[in-house]
Amino acid sequence: MAVFKAYMKIARKNFWMILMYLGIFFAVTAMFQMFAGEETQDYSARSVPVGIVDDDRGEAAAGLAAYIGKTNEVVMLDKDRESMQEDLFYRNVEYIVRIPENFFETCILGEESLKVTSVPGTYSGHYVEQQIDNFVNFARVYAAAGFSEEEIADAAADRESASVELMDFSGNEGGTPAYVFYYRYLPYLFLSVLCYVMGYILMGFGRGSLPQRMKASAVPARRQSLEGFAASGVLAISLWLIATLAALVLYSREFLNNSAAGWYLINSFALLLVSLSLAYFVGTLVKTSDALNGIVNILGLGMCFLCGVFVEMDYLSGPVRKAAQFLPVYWYESVNTLLARYGDSAGNVMTQILSGIGIQVLFAAALVCLTLAAAKRKERAV
Amino acid sequence: MIKIENLVKRYGNTVALDHFNLNVKEGEIFGLLGPNGSGKTTAINCMLALLKFDRGSIKIMGEEMAPDNYRVKRQIGIVMQDVAVFEELNVRDNIDYFCSLYVSDKGKRKELVEEAIRFAGLEDYRKAYPKKLSGGLLRRLNIACGVAHKPRLIILDEPTVAVDPQSRNRILEGICELSRQGSTIVYTSHYMEEVEQICTRIAIMDHGREIAVGTKEELKSMIKTGETVTIEAVILAGEELERVRELPGVYEVRYEGQTLTVKCTKGKHNLIHILNFLNEREIPFGRVFSELPTLNDVFLEITGKQLRD
Numbered sequence: 234m235a236v237f238k239a240y241m242k243i244a245r246k247n248f249w250m251i252l253m254y255l256g257i258f259f260a261v262t263a264m265f266q267m268f269a270g271e272e273t274q275d276y277s278a279r280s281v282p283v284g285i286v287d288d289d290r291g292e293a294a295a296g297l298a299a300y301i302g303k304t305n306e307v308v309m310l311d312k313d314r315e316s317m318q319e320d321l322f323y324r325n326v327e328y329i330v331r332i333p334e335n336f337f338e339t340c341i342l343g344e345e346s347l348k349v350t351s352v353p354g355t356y357s358g359h360y361v362e363q364q365i366d367n368f369v370n371f372a373r374v375y376a377a378a379g380f381s382e383e384e385i386a387d388a389a390a391d392r393e394s395a396s397v398e399l400m401d402f403s404g405n406e407g408g409t410p411a412y413v414f415y416y417r418y419l420p421y422l423f424l425s426v427l428c429y430v431m432g433y434i435l436m437g438f439g440r441g442s443l444p445q446r447m448k449a450s451a452v453p454a455r456r457q458s459l460e461g462f463a464a465s466g467v468l469a470i471s472l473w474l475i476a477t478l479a480a481l482v483l484y485s486r487e488f489l490n491n492s493a494a495g496w497y498l499i500n501s502f503a504l505l506l507v508s509l510s511l512a513y514f515v516g517t518l519v520k521t522s523d524a525l526n527g528i529v530n531i532l533g534l535g536m537c538f539l540c541g542v543f544v545e546m547d548y549l550s551g552p553v554r555k556a557a558q559f560l561p562v563y564w565y566e567s568v569n570t571l572l573a574r575y576g577d578s579a580g581n582v583m584t585q586i587l588s589g590i591g592i593q594v595l596f597a598a599a600l601v602c603l604t605l606a607a608a609k610r611k612e613r614a615v
Numbered sequence: 616m617i618k619i620e621n622l623v624k625r626y627g628n629t630v631a632l633d634h635f636n637l638n639v640k641e642g643e644i645f646g647l648l649g650p651n652g653s654g655k656t657t658a659i660n661c662m663l664a665l666l667k668f669d670r671g672s673i674k675i676m677g678e679e680m681a682p683d684n685y686r687v688k689r690q691i692g693i694v695m696q697d698v699a700v701f702e703e704l705n706v707r708d709n710i711d712y713f714c715s716l717y718v719s720d721k722g723k724r725k726e727l728v729e730e731a732i733r734f735a736g737l738e739d740y741r742k743a744y745p746k747k748l749s750g751g752l753l754r755r756l757n758i759a760c761g762v763a764h765k766p767r768l769i770i771l772d773e774p775t776v777a778v779d780p781q782s783r784n785r786i787l788e789g790i791c792e793l794s795r796q797g798s799t800i801v802y803t804s805h806y807m808e809e810v811e812q813i814c815t816r817i818a819i820m821d822h823g824r825e826i827a828v829g830t831k832e833e834l835k836s837m838i839k840t841g842e843t844v845t846i847e848a849v850i851l852a853g854e855e856l857e858r859v860r861e862l863p864g865v866y867e868v869r870y871e872g873q874t875l876t877v878k879c880t881k882g883k884h885n886l887i888h889i890l891n892f893l894n895e896r897e898i899p900f901g902r903v904f905s906e907l908p909t910l911n912d913v914f915l916e917i918t919g920k921q922l923r924d
Contacts, residue, residue, distance in 0.1 A: 242712075
């Protein structure tokens with residue numbers, strides 16, 4: 234087992250580096266989990282101090298003021314330019330609506346818009362504008378149906394907010410469980426650690442006349458390869474076990490209660506195969522430590538940014554997503570997204586899940602073929 | 616120990632080995648001497664079954680050498696021309712690794728590794744990594760890795776390239792020690808002094824062929840030159856130079872920059888004849904050297920070119 238032991242000895246030399254990547258992985262996961270945790274809070278309407286200058290004093294104008302007042306703090310203002318500016322300056326109000334004379338005729342029946350003023354650099358204006366548009370559209374529909382100004386104002390006052398029921402198939406009650414983030418960032422750990430460690434080992438075995446020296450030794454070439462594969466397998470599976478055990482320790486009940494937990498493990502194992510085969514490919518080609526560092530960073534970070542690891546897939550532009558389909562991590566993240574979305578109902582999207590995992594395995598097989606071709610070419614060149 | 620017959624190896628149109636023959640006996644320190652590109656490393660690689668050859672046969676320890684003949688490979692130690700060690704392992708681990716390719720018993724290996732460390736004089740560098748070693752120490756590590764398992768046959772391919780004189784002497788002493796311990800050694804080099812110093816028999820190679828084989832004395836006896844006399848700071852006229860050429864035993868005279876080089880055939884009193892001639896003519900002269908023929912002279916006379924060309 235000389236080759237096996239040598240792999241392990243060289244891998245042990247990278248112990249601190251592996252620890253560093255594990256540290257980065259857990260820190261990044263914890264950080265994103267914290268930020269994402271705020272996202273899962275309930276939605277609530279925001280109250281904005283709105284100033285209203287009512288030049289109309291009609292029923293419709295009163296209806297609009299009452300409608301805005303349902304969710305905002307309404308302050309009735311005089312038609313004095315200086316005092317209005319002062320109110321805006323001291324933030325007594327963030328938004329001023331001027332209801333013109335003949336509001337019903339000009340703005341509801343006609344096409345005229347309301348004059349508004351808002352504090353520069355605040356988004357509250359858009360929020361109030363949306364409410365005004367809602368009221369005007371509502372009033373226009375009623376007016377078109379022949380309702381009078383008073384009737385429209387009454388209807389608006391009686392109008393209730395529409396209630397929206399969100400369907401959640403994941404069994405997570407609308408929230409995103411922490412282990413989803415953990416598994417989302419896993420490619421960074423697998424790609425970085427395996428590419429670096431395996432690259433470092435294979436670079437050592439491929440340096441100078443060492444391959445020739447090994448070929449001339451008393452250990453058959455096939456046995457050398459088998460011992461090498463066994464050692465790589467042990468290293469990769471150890472990493473997978475560490476990642477899985479950490480997930481079980483950190484999210485034990487929450488993770489195990491999810492019926493899709495097994496699929497998370499299978500998907501991460503497929504990713505492990507891809508990472509290992511990519512590591513072999515990198516290790517066969519790379520010649521110096523500096524080049525290895527560069528390639529590991531480009532591959533690890535590049536794939537993580539392009540394939541929805543660090544930036545959620547929904548935020549990626551169409552062309553980026555299309556390009557990312559040529560990378561294995563994209564398929565890993567696609568499966569993860571499905572598992573997060575469907576959770577307990579993952580059976581409904583089983584075809585997509587299996588395809589995603591299958592594509593990863595195909596990527597791994599393709600990389601193995603590329604590695605064999607590269608190794609053969611390298612051997613011929615010696 | 617090694618028997619090579621009519622070995623032919625081509626790289627495209629280039630013939631690297633051209634009906635190359637070799638016979639190395641057990642216990643010898645056999646030197647393969649030749650200029651760069653003469654086919655020494657190709658011959659070694661064929662012997663180790665690292666290269667396929669086009670024609671001929673190689674027998675080592677009485678067995679046909681083949682890539683899967685691990686019984687023979689187990690008894691061979693290899694020291695490659697380029698240092699073949701792991702930069703990621705320290706001195707001890709490197710020797711242990713290469714030894715473990717031949718010896719699986721851990722206890723026995725421990726002893727062998729320690730012995731190899733002592734043999735190479737690397738006691739103070741056990742934990743050092745190859746990058747921290749000087750060129751000479753690195754070469755010693757390379758040798759220790761190749762010989763730690765105490766093989767019957769050791770093949771050393773130019774092990775002293777780019778090595779300081781101190782390390783070179785240590786390496787050469789080590790090779791003699793390995794021979795004393797019973798190993799047969801094949802040593803390739805283009806440094807004729809080294810080969811002359813340690814080898815019991817020598818084959819001189821050029822253009823993929825062995826052009827002469829024998830002990831150094833046998834090789835030197837193959838050529839006309841018996842002695843080369845060099846006289847510095849001497850002023851000679853054309854007629855005097857002709858007279859020197861006519862002296863007994865002299866067969867070649869060269870006169871350049873007031874230095875006279877006279878090549879003489881084997882025989883006694885060559886130097887006395889020349890000095891008497893100069894005294895008779897009252898020709899003043901400076902320093903005088905007399906050298907016996909070297910392997911370079913052998914190579915020069917057989918091929919018409921210098922070994923270091």
